[in-house]
Amino acid sequence: MNTQAERDELRSVVRSFLESAQDLAAVRTALEHGHDAKTWTRLTGELGLGAVGLPESHGGTGASLGDLVAVTEELGRLLDPGPYLPSLVLAARLLTAAGGQEDLVAELAEGRRVATFVAAADDGTPLAAREQDGALVVSGVAPAVVHGATADILVVVADLDGAPTVVLVESGAPGVEVQPLPAVDGTRPLAAVRLTDAPATVVAAGAAARAALAETLCSARIALAAELVGVAQGALDLTTAYAKERQQFGRAIGSFQAIKHRLVDVMMEVEASRTLVRRAAEAVDEADPRAEELSRLCKAAASEAALLAGKASVQVHGAIGFTWEHDAHLFLKRAMGASRLLGSARDHRQHIAALLLDGHAATLEESR
């Protein structure tokens, strides 16, 4: 596992690459044309950032969530439109946790293929699998799949005779229908995926699949929370700079307390969420039994921090912040999308309430 100093180094690698290769103008291009494939392969393959946090057995740099959150926070800060979340945080980690699939995971890490995670809901609610002529087929609808139209391969959660199962489906296979959605957050495309007896190969089944899914969702919540912290920080930086520069009534608007205090409130939530994200990642890396709970806490906190930051950004910019041309809305919309992915703040608070008020047993059961 890396030290905080090494993580800061990792962070600056991501930051300087994205700042030079993919500024917000380039992110805007992605709104219309999808992410730039070349930037993606440079980020993953050339810089090796796709391998961060994956075990060495799968071509990774070592299984450390603490490293991964350093990367995803920076991706969020610069609104990276690439498929890092679905391909590397969800699919690759689920395959790794389910066992085997070393080659495919390595290909994902190098950016040579892109995968996404498919379930009836992003809490892992399964689609339906059955045997047909000695082979496995999957059917069902996943209403909003992240990068569903970009992915070459679908990592699907399905139910086979009452047992949870993780299966692979090629996106070009018969019975796979992908319908892009008009996503609010254009930096992260969504698609509805309908499977009709699509041919599938099993990766893991039963208890192993259930454990792999729980582990993956736990880590993914934390990685996405880190991204949201980055989004919030990006919005805050943009807004703070504007508040120092924009003059009204003969002085910078940032000297007005109504503005200053609002930005401080955003900063407090960003700092507190970042602290919680790092603690949650540490809990996963140390196999702390509180990891599951902390993953929900940090996702709830970071979701709200990013929304707070996005809304403040629009308000503090005034009318320019209400324009398409200005970047404030990119941050707000990324926050709107990511805060709902993998469970909203309210969803996670419901789980936490169950933990606190209905006794620990139910929640521990669930996290197995």
Added chain:
Amino acid sequence: MMKTEAGEAFRSRVRSFLDRELGEGWPGIGALTPEERAVFRGRWREALREERLLAPTWPEEFGGGGLGLAEQAILQAELVEAGVPVLPLDTDQFAFTLIGPTLLHWGTPEQKARFLPRMLTAEDRWAQGYSEPGAGSDLFALSTRAVLDGDEWVVNGQKVWQTAAQDANWIFALVRTEPGESRGRGISMLLIPIDQPGVEVRPIRTITGEDEFCEVFFTDARTAADNIVGPRGAGSKVALTLLGFERGSASGALYAGYRIELDRLVALVRDRGLDQTDWVRDRIAQAHLRLEMLRYLGERNLAGALSGAPPGPESSIIKLYESEYHAQITELALELLGDDAVAWSGEPGVAHLGPDPLGSPSSPAAWIRQFLTSRAATIYGGSSEIQRNTLGEQVLGLPREPRPVQEAR
């Protein structure tokens, strides 16, 4: 927090000390009657002092424990979890987190030798004389003055809001000593004995109807010329170092105290059959989330202090977070109590400020009192508005507000 072997060894030392002193079945100080509590505080303070845990980080030559910040944090957490006070007397916070550390930093060898041991024995009990009727948030607008008359300072003016001054026999005060200088520049910090004809202390009833703080009048009050901390005219600098101590010192107790309080609130939810009510579940989960955030901010702050990093924005963030968290949690308590939140019924609470300790009642009276007393922390020690100014200017680098005219340089 990273656990270390030395830290865990110290923790077991504290635990066996607690077992020895408290015995089986100790319910927490909150469960005692007011009379029992008064007796217990005295006895408990003696036990802490003998064990050299009353001023754990002070050098041993002055009666301290010679321990580090990490041990202090462990000690505070263990004491709070066990339901015993870290600083038993109301005046102790001023001695041990404010003027004591300030003397260790700025004091002469004679001042240290004279004052520090007497804080431990409680022969000297301290109050903080900063605020004045005309100087609150704008502290350096203060106008109490002192002039040197032979080998004594002669002090005239008025201080206000002095916590526990009715129990104190010394006050450390910011006063103007350098005529002609304005604002922060002509101020010195003096140590002034209270038991003298020139000092009058009048308690002020607070929002809960109790005597928590006082006003203090100086009329030709006297103190020895060498009872000045730091150089003449350096009082504002001395005061600012002291505010730094105020911020960093209680991080160990922070989480433990609020966790006990939240557990009490969860029990109240169950007792009142509200545990399956949606809005209650959401608010309790939110409270738990905010408390965990506070916990890890505190740990990060401590880790920073242990690594010798200069104090970052964490301490101001924690002050704001903590005070607002406590205000919110007590609001939630009153919402849960519903119509029972209109009368002082049941056993009263225990703490003057901050969450009630282990064993305290969970009655309407106790929660109403907590709701009211929690209003204070967003006012004292730099109000929430002042903290936001400071954070906005020092961390975000936003332009300063227009300054008062007197300060234009």
